[in-house]
Amino acid sequence: MDFLFKIPILSVITYLPLLGAILILFVKKENTKAIKFIATLFAGLSFLVSIFLWFGYDFTKEGVEIFQFIEKANWIPSLGVQYYFGIDGIALLLVLLTTLLSFISVYCSFTAITFREKEYYLLLLILETGMLGVFCSLDFFLFYLFWEIMLVPMYFLIGVWGGERKLYAAIKFFLYTLLGSVLMLLGILALYFYNTTGFLGFQGLGNPPTLDILHFHNIGLPANLQFWVFLAFFIGFAIKVPMFPFHTWLPDAHVEAPTAGSVILAGILLKMGTYGFVRFSLPIMPEATKQMVPYLVTLSIIAIIYGALVAMAQPDMKKLIANSSVSHLGFVTLGIFALNPSGLSGATLQMINHGISTGGLFLLVGIIYERRHTKLINAFGGLSYSMPNYAIYFMIIALSSMGLPAMNGFVGEFTILIGAFHNSWVWALLAGAGIVLGAAYLLWMYQRVFYGKIDKEENKNLPDLNLREKLTLIPLIILIFWIGLYPKPYFKRMENSVKYIVKIVSPDYYTKGEIK
């Protein structure tokens, strides 16, 4: 695998989709076949190349060495800005999730998108480059560049190909997330000046200017500065996750977005918030994080229960799934802020799981929407007779989403609950209630859509899944069972990365000799 370290593999993965987008630019817009082919080809290539990362990543390394496939070059020397790519075990899994889901979103759109295809696939590919860049960047400037550039294609995907209230949803999404990220920019600037000359009464460290993220890990910020910087970052990430009470953009954006947009939003964009907590908040502001844990956990638990209750009341399948995301992401943040290895690795795995399960559910809703042009639950009933295959696929993915043992959701949620229990049994109990509610709203929806008699004429002769649609779902189902039955390769890859963070944020965890 040595050759992998010679070529800039992360850049190749990140910019392959962009290259595809540039090629699409030169294709005539009437030639939709060629456009679809190029988009699929480049998203697929990016996915194929990213598989090498899975095997090439050396998970036995510890400390800073967990960051591998490093690419470093000067970019803006006077600011200390570098072109700095590298991934640890956590980012590795997210990169793989991104390339897979982006690939699927390209070919799941073939029939769903019927106008302005050229721009659509172009934006989808640019979006993929942006998302991959976020997970690969180890420099604040570079990270921020990708973090914000990504918003533009997402805005257009919702705004042009979205549902009835697309304009409202698109601008709301853009404004909310931009609001969070500009405050984060101020946080980054504060870190920059603390590291160099100091500001506002804070004695600077006098280091040469740099925006290298790893340099700031455990840099020892003074407590009150930590608090403010934490707050600046927190708002940005909390909006992205979204944590309660910053979640109001999410149902709008998810519901109005086209299927592929929803898959990417739920599957990947939301993970950027949680990834941000893991990569920035915990290692850079450990003290402030620890201080805030009671509040953060409270918000997470509110999100778990509130999200589930709101989901239960939705008459629209897509809205239901969108609100269930709030609940599931509550689990992830709960795991992160448990600040121990089980919590963090459970949270990381659950990020992947949520991408697979919720992404899958959105794909399924998209499939039925293409046939019936409605997503209302009570427009259906008895679908298991007319579309038996569809019902089976839906069942598997729904069960994985509610955390049935032997499937991926169970492993993630269980590990998070262990982590939460480690701190307080109350947390675990309340979060456990969320799992029950999750089963309730999903099964109830399933019952109303698939069981009973077919009482509507339109539902009688719906065509079942075709090959392309099955191909969008099969990779997800393979992953569901793989993670559910044999999660060890996943945990192995993230183990040392999680350890690296826990060592910074709760250093006494390992010294007390507790079981891991």
Place this chain on the structure above:
Amino acid sequence: MIKGIIPSLILTITALFLLLLRLFKIKKDWVGLSLGILSLLSGIIFLPYGISENSLPTLIQDDLAIYFQFLVMLASILTLILSWDYIKEGKWGFVEYSSLVLFATVGMYFLVGSKDFLTLYIGLELMALSSYVLTGYTRGEAKAFEASFKYFILGAFSSGVLLYGISLVYGSTGNFSIENALGQFQGSTDFIFKAGMLMVLCGFLFKVAAIPFHIWTPDVYEGAPNPITAFFSIGPKAASFAAFVRVFWWVFAPASEDWQFVVYVVAFLTMLGGNLMAIVQNNVKRLLAYASIGSAGYVMLGFISKNDFSLKGIFYYLLAFLFAMVGIFAIIIYLNKKEYSEEKVDDFKGLNKKHPFLAFSMLIFLLSLVGIPGTAGFVGKFFLFGSAIKGGFILLAVVGVLMSVVSLYYFFRIVVNMYISEEEKMEIKNSKFLLTTLIICLLGTLIFGIYPSFLLRILSINL
């Protein structure tokens, strides 16, 4: 000795020559355009020769002066190219137009590089007088006349206030010098000095259109010919900011805390008011007027904080603003068939379908104004907000970034019209000159946004 003034000499001689052409009955428009651009280009080429030429009694050629002189000359070049179709169509005569732009440039050149208050005032007035005429250049148009007159009355008044302030400062210190100010004025911050400072401050705040001295801006922006509006939003503003910085960082340094307080309040109001008022505008030019008021507020973050990030930020942001504004006005001119049909936000409906390149360029310029990374505007804002954080003006920085989010909201009303509406009612002009301007601006925005170290390497401004 003479090196420092070569560019201004070239510009002045060309401007006078262009005026004289009428005597010989030469009314060729292309002469005006080519001579104007040629003189400005040679002015830029000769700029570096004057660096550190400090022997002139009235003019200083330090980094600050050179960079901003470059900026205003670049603005003038782009304005001239931009104006070609507009002025040609109206048959208003390009020769005199070109000469007026050159005179304004000479004024700005002196304003930026002045070593004492008298040169500064003369430069300012030369710039202002040319601007008044340029605003009303499309004579016969009621709106242009109104704008020109409004601008003249308020501008003359503000110049008066500035002049009175200068005389008070002179009365207090017995010296017109800007350069040697720091050494001589130590401790002499008496009441008259401070009163003079306040008046100078008001005069400058008027020139950069800060709230509450902004009332003239929307009307003038709306009424002036399109290319001249583009010119106003950058050239005179950049020059005034450079002079602003020089006078207040040098002469009024002993009273820093006093003026910083005033500027703090004004910057706060300007960012807030400019951006909030832009939300409700339906006329594109008024919207841009309020947006540019708001962006003057961002520039003041750099002005108030006085550290190594400040000047980089001011220069970089104004450069980004120049590319974005000229580019946007190029597109506005593209869209409009008739003069003085109102430029509505709705005019952009369906632009993407009709002409994707124009829509894409517009999107990039708007993103640059919002400050999305990858565009020059982001780098400028990065430095400006950075200077505010470093200077401890956290509240201003927070207001600044929040207002950037607001600006996204109103700029994206245009984007929605361009990309999401499918209507097609516009006619697009076909013009090589506009296209040239557009491409220069687009390249500038993207190159300085993605690879800023190219410029930052030379941009170690020392005062």
